[in-house]
Amino acid sequence: MKIGELAKRAGMAASAIRFYEAKGLLKIASRQANGYRDYPPEAVTLLTIIGDAQQAGFSLEEIKRLLPADVSSWRHDELIAILQRKVADIEALEARLAHSKAQIQSLVQLIESKPEGMDCKLNAARVMAGLGLAVDK
Template sequence: MKIGELAKVTGLTPSRIRFYEAEGLISPPQRQSNGYRNYSAEVANLLKIIDNAQRAGFSLGQIRCFLPQEQKKWDHEGLIQSLEKRIAEIELMQKQLEESKSELLSLIASIANRPDGISCEDNMAAADRAIA
């Protein structure tokens, strides 16, 4: 299929597809006699995996590590390990974000419940001491 067709199937722009090709994430396609790229159906599936992995937060280098050298020879164990590792990283980030959120909510409560007669500056200093 031509790059325009591949773009429609995958939801990616032709420039993004060419970028992934230039980065070595997909193999260069065969060229037709007129110079047009001719992609196989397997490339569409591979591009969807690459796009999903990027949206899940994988860097191109990380994606490159778990993609097969040959499209039909996937390392299932390696892929599962990479995905499980990313899930653990996301869970850690979620925990850290939840802790940050809790601290910010406490700070908001301290600021919102400022006693009468105390300046905002003094209240902030007291809130800083309470968080530390």
């Protein structure tokens, strides 16, 4: 199939397909006598895998290492190791985000616990002091 049909079937722009080819992710196109690319049906599946992997947070370099030269010859142990590393990366990110969320929620609670009748300037000084920050008067 030509690149236009592949782009339609894969749901992406032809320029994206050419980009993936240039990056070495898509190596299965052959050239017709007129120079047009000719893609086999499995190119749709491969592009879907590439798109899904990007959505899951894999870099193009990681995807390149994941994809076998021949789609029928996945390197099982290497694939599992890469996927497990990505899960560990995601878990570390989740922990950092949870910590950041807790800090922000504490700050919101500290700001909202303003004593009744205290003006905003004094409340700001109270909050800064509560955070251990010096406030110039």
